[in-house]
Amino acid sequence: MEMHSQAFLENAREALGDPEKTRRRGLLAAFTPMVRNAAMESFGKFEPLRQHLRRVRQHTLDNLDHYLDRFEQEALSNGNHVHFAMDGEEMNRIVLEICQRHSARRIAKGKSMVTEETGLSRHLQGAGLNVTETDLGEYIIQQAGEPPSHIVGPALHKSAAEVRDLFLARHDLGERELEETSQLVQEARGVLRQRFLEADVGIIGANALVAENGYSMLVTNEGNGDLCANLPPVLIVCTTLERILPRAEDATAMMRLLVRSATGQPHTCYTSFYSGPRREQDTDGPIETHFVLLDDKRTDILASDYREMLQCIRCGACLNHCPIYAAAGGHAYGAVYMGPMGSVLTPLLTSLEESHLLPNACTSCGRCAEVCPSGIPLPDLLRDLRQAEQAAKLSPPRWRTGLKLHAWLARHPRLYHGLTALGIPLLHRLGRRRGSFSKLPLAGGWTSQRDFPAPQRKTFMQAYAGVLKAEKKRRRHD
Amino acid sequence: MIEERSNPQGHTRQPTVALFVTCLADLFRPSVAFASIKLLERAGCSVIVPTQQTCCGQPAYNSGDYEATTPLAKQVIAMLEPADYVVVPSGSCAGMICHHYPRLLEGEWQQRARDLATRTYELTTFLADIAPLPRSKVKTAALPPVTYHDSCAGLRELDIREQPRRLLREVCGIEVNEMQQTDVCCGFGGTFCAKMPEISAKMASDKVHNAVATGARILTGGDLGCLLNLAGRARRLGETIEVRHVAELLSGDLAVPAIGEGN
Structure with a gap:
């Protein structure tokens, strides 16, 4: 599998070639929507709360500079250091x-x-630091050397047997x-406990x-986040600007949708607020x-037509409900973010040239938008990205010309009807x-996988013209 | 319920319904359009079929060519707006007119698109909620077990789920054998099925298997795009389930071969 987005189709083909993994992805795709829907049904407030959060986050994004200032002031007065990074390299x-200022050697890292x-772990390891991912899933793929x-x-793509071998x-x-x-979990727990105790710096x-x-x-x-945050002498919280919310109650309101959307739980086992360093x-x-x-x-995204994407809270519901994600698997996207949210974000965070195939991995079925706790119109954003792809002439010329020709023909009914x-x-x-x-010539994309149903007879328009003519004749006779 | 209209002379008249045939029915399955006319007339409507119609523009629109779609959308609006109602035997084409034309267009044209959207209906919604089909007038020959494929645009853009099931119950006297995961896409997605054929085929296979597992002999639905995809995939998989548009079932028009079947 190649880790770049333009290899999406080849990667998906490869993924579909493994029947056992494909079967497991299918089971997950049936299971995850079920638990999410059960949680939302018993919650009963999905729609009003999603509307509320949309308004709150819209307002926050509209006033991002104000809220960032406020956050910085408050965080500084709590004794924190606050850094702004323009890009991943700077972060x-x-x-x-x-880490180097503290002569740190061992890092315990939470999921982020x-x-x-930004490829932070690779960067730190490149400088000789020992980084341990402490979220069980992240730990597993770190051991396997996979994204x-x-x-x-x-690590949802891994079976228990694969984890055992690992x-x-x-x-x-x-x-x-x-x-x-349970024995696998116990073993990971034992190994990780030691890493928490040894860590010089915690990153969450x-x-x-x-x-x-x-x-x-x-x-x-x-609870690994809390251990990373509380055991080592130094804590670094890495995140992005758009995570900001005005009030604590906005964060807890968001949590009520986030967790149900992600795992179908009413709460995660641990919900923590971190204020700053140890006080006297x-x-x-x-x-x-x-x-x-x-x-x-x-x-840049905030100033663009895709600003709604900044409302994403990373719950993963759109992945769980996307039949294309289920068929292709997360690695096929060749990017950090996958599924519908990834197919919008990847072109915006990298470039359209590198990832313009991804917005095409969509049937506009709308299931993602239906469950998105932030109400992001993902299929519309994906279509808009296809428009950008079209405008930048990145889509295959054959398709571009073909569709233009079809639309032009459709505007000339006499010619269209004559040809058909x-x-x-x-x-x-x-x-x-x-x-x-x-x-069928020119229909290889279709007939490689399906038969092409033959037209029933002549076109409806031809047949209907016959009906109208017969009626006219009858009327004349009457 | 539809209201009787008054013409300028004050005489009441039947409401006129413009049938937007859809390009797929025009080219591949005229029986869907003829069945739709029959059903609408049975429901008391005066049906007109604008002969200038071609396609609603979804192929270009969904591929992101808004520029090529815009003049086509305007042309469709201008053609359809004289009618009291527009009825479309497809959830995705009705969704295109109702939701995407207003999104695509601006200014006066957006207003006209919005106005048309208020009078445009997918066929089963129109027959279930707006101009009810008279019950039990038609006795269709006993149908074999039927399962229903909800098209995504119909389901999520137009809230079509109960309407076709209610019509099948009231008009044909049958209950739908529900398949697993009725809310999951069949993999058609317009040009998607040709751009990403393997992924599309996997989705279509899942749908065909779910349909066959219900024991149904007929797989029906309201969108020809999905049905052509499913019939083509079913044939490739060697499954013998018949695929037919719901309008054909409701009008009792079962003499024609199912989609993709020979005669």
Whole structure:
């Protein structure tokens, strides 16, 4: 599998060639919407809360500079350091400098898609630091040397048997029984506990930044975020500008939709707010804390027609409901973000040239927009990106010309009807006996996978003209 | 319910319904259009078929060629707006007129698009909610078990789910054998099915297997795009389930071979 977005089709083909993994993706695609829907049904407030959050986030984005200022002031007065990074490289540099200032060697890292985006772990490891991903899914794929296949469940593509083989190969723990999933979890827990205790610096992400008090919010199911945040002497929170919300109650309101949308739980096991370093009266907690806030094209997106994408809260519901994601798998996208949200974000964060295939990985079925807790019109944004692709002449010329010609013909009814009146009856005669074609010139995309149903007879317009003529004649006779 | 209209002379008249045939029915399945006319007349409408019609513009629009779609959309609006109602035997083409024309156009044309959208209906919605088909007038020959494919545009843009099922119950006297995952796309997606054929085929296979698993002999639905895709894939997989448009079932028009079948 090639890790670039223009290889999407080849990657998807490869993924579909593995029947067992394809079957497992199908089971997940049936299961995850079920738990999400059950959670939303018993919650009963999806639509009003999503409307409310849309308004709140719209307002926040409209006044982003104000809320960022406020957050910075509050976070500084809580004793934090606050850094702004224009791009991923700058974020990586800032984090490495902090680590080096503390002569850190071991890093315990929580799950963070932003650091996936910037390649932070690779950068730190390149400088000789030892980075351990402590989210179980992230830990598994770190051991396997693979990228995440899902933004919430990064190792969902791995079976328990694969994880067992991986642990047996990577953990030097001698002969042991690893048949049950619970034994795998127990083993990872034991290994990771040691890494938390040894860590010099903890790095985590954030689900929200609260402007009114300068706190960050994080939801996890494993509690690894809290251990990264509280055990090492130095904590670094890495996130992006658009995570900001005005009030703590906005963050908790968002959490109610985020968690149900992501995993179907009413709450995650741990919901934490991080305020800053240990105070005099505290017995534990980090001694020094940093926020590193990344822009990396966010302000460009804010100024563009795609600004609604900044409302994304990274719940993964659009992935779970996308039949194309289910068929192709997350790795096929060759990008950090996948599925519908990834197909919008990737071209915006990288370039259209590098990823213009992704917005085409969509049937406009609308299931993603229906479940999106932020109400982002994903199919519309994907279509708009296809428009940008079209305008930049990146789509195949054959398609571009063909569709233009079709639209032009459709505007000239006499010509259109004349041509179809010639072609359709011919196609009908050729395919009449069998009813469909297994091969047809110019329709290879269709007939490679399906038969092409033959036209029923002549066109409706031809037949209807006959009906009208007969009626006229009858009326004349009457 | 439709209201009787008064013409300028004060005589009441039947409401005129312009049938937007859709390009796929025009080219591949005229029986869908003839069945639609029959059903609309049975529901008491005076049907006109504008002969200048071709295609609503979805292929170019969904591929992002807004520039080529815009003049076509205006042409369709100007052609259809004299009618009291517009009826379309397709959820995706009706969705194009109702939702995407107003999104695509600006100014006066956007207003005209919005006005047309208020009077444009997908066929089963029109027959279920606006101009109810008289019940039990038609006795269709006993139908074999039927399963229904909800097209995505119909389901999510126009809220079509109960309408065709209600009509099949009331007009044909049958309950639909529901398949698993009725809300999942069949993989057609217009040009998507030719741009990404393997992914599309996987989605179509899942849909065909779900349909066959219900024990249904007929797979029906309201959108020819999906049905051509599903019939083509079913034939490739060697499945013998018949694929037919719901208008043909409702009008009792079962003499014609199913989609993709020979005669």
